[in-house]
Amino acid sequence: MAFAPGPSGLAEPKVVSLVDRTDAAAPTRAELFELGFSVVLYAVTMLLAAWIAIELARAQLSDIGRAEALAGQMSYAKFSGTVDFARFQVFARDHETW
Incomplete structure (x- = not known):
C-alpha cells in the first residue's frame, strides 16, 4: 500500500x-x-445486496406468510452474535429507567 x-x-x-x-x-x-x-x-455495494435480500424476504413473507421459508437466512443466534447483541442488552438493562 x-x-x-x-x-x-x-x-x-x-x-x-x-x-x-x-x-x-x-x-x-x-x-x-x-x-x-x-x-x-x-459506496452502495452492501446496500444493494441488502436490498435484494429484503425484497426476497418481503416476497416470501407475502406469498407464504412464514419466515421459515427463507432458505439460507442468517439465524437469529448468529445475527445476535455478529452484532454483539448481548452487549446492547446489558447497556439497556443498565440504563433503563422503568
Whole structure:
C-alpha cells in the first residue's frame, strides 16, 4: 500500500469511492492500484445486496406468510452474535429507567 504526501506533508492514502453499476465503477482493484489509489470504497455495494435480500424476504413473507421459508437466512443466534447483541442488552438493562 502506497501513500502520497498530503497538504499537511504527512503521507495520506489516495482514496476513491465507487458506486456500483456506473461507468466510474468499471476499473478493477488492480487498475485502481496502478492509478495510485490505496483505498477503494464501494459506496452502495452492501446496500444493494441488502436490498435484494429484503425484497426476497418481503416476497416470501407475502406469498407464504412464514419466515421459515427463507432458505439460507442468517439465524437469529448468529445475527445476535455478529452484532454483539448481548452487549446492547446489558447497556439497556443498565440504563433503563422503568
